[in-house]
Amino acid sequence: MTGPMRLAAVASLLLALAGCQTNGADTTGGVVRTNEPSKGDVTSFGDAFDGLKTVSNVEYYASDQAVAEAKNQFRAENYGNAGALFFKATQLAPNDGGAWMGLAASCDRIHRFDLADRAYSRAFRLVGASPEYYNNVGYSYLLRGKLQDARSNFLKAYELAPNDPTVANNLKLLSSSVQNIER
Numbered sequence: 001m002t003g004p005m006r007l008a009a010v011a012s013l014l015l016a017l018a019g020c021q022t023n024g025a026d027t028t029g030g031v032v033r034t035n036e037p038s039k040g041d042v043t044s045f046g047d048a049f050d051g052l053k054t055v056s057n058v059e060y061y062a063s064d065q066a067v068a069e070a071k072n073q074f075r076a077e078n079y080g081n082a083g084a085l086f087f088k089a090t091q092l093a094p095n096d097g098g099a100w101m102g103l104a105a106s107c108d109r110i111h112r113f114d115l116a117d118r119a120y121s122r123a124f125r126l127v128g129a130s131p132e133y134y135n136n137v138g139y140s141y142l143l144r145g146k147l148q149d150a151r152s153n154f155l156k157a158y159e160l161a162p163n164d165p166t167v168a169n170n171l172k173l174l175s176s177s178v179q180n181i182e183r
Contacts, residue, residue, distance in 0.1 A: 063093035070102055079109035090122075097126030101136060108140045116140055131161035139170060142177065150174055 070085035083106030089099035104119035120137055127133055138153030151174055157167045 063089040063096050063099055066092060067096070067099055067102065070099075070106075074102065074106060074109075077109075079106050082106040083110065083112075090119075095126060097123050100126060101132065104140070105136055108136075108143055111143070113140065113144055129156070129160070131157040131164055131167060133157075134160065135164075135167050135170060138174075142170070142174060147174065147177060 066085050066089035070082045070089060073079075073082035073085060083103060086099050086103035086106055089096060090103055093099060100119050100123035104116045104123060107113070107116035107119060120133075120140070124133060134153045134157035138150045138157060141147070141150035141153060154167060154171050154174060157164070158171065161167055
């Protein structure tokens with residue numbers, strides 16, 4: 001090797017080694033843990049990380065609070081408020097099947113069946129053919145006056161959960177609706 005080539009090889013080797021130096025205190029095995037700041041690290045605003053929540057210690061999903069409040073509003077028969085909160089929960093967690101089911105049920109109660117159908121469609125993709133799904137869809141059809149569709153969905157729910165008291169009550173409600181038609 002000639003002098004200039006040897007000098008270039010040594011310089012590139014030194015640069016490579018300089019980039020790989022560690023202080024010997026690395027106990028993570030070379031893994032960079034971006035969600036857990038080290039003691040003394042500061043944010044981009046100059047504040048210390050002490051006391052800030054990181055991803056590793058968050059105990060709930062962002063949609064949990066909205067779903068809990070939505071259920072309270074639904075129980076209190078404030079279906080518009082419940083629908084708005086369930087919608088917020090679906091925006092925070094688009095894969096939350098329970099939030100989509102709640103949104104659909106709230107839309108049913110305010111007679112926005114077009115929105116309920118869209119929410120049920122999304123819920124079915126997330127929760128599948130569950131007794132709760134078929135029971136809720138059956139109740140939606142009952143509210144619309146589509147008694148045959150209601151019956152077929154209630155029966156699907158009954159096949160999946162024959163001991164579910166809600167499904168049994170809805171089947172009784174359907175039979176009383178057929179007998180006591182009001183115009």
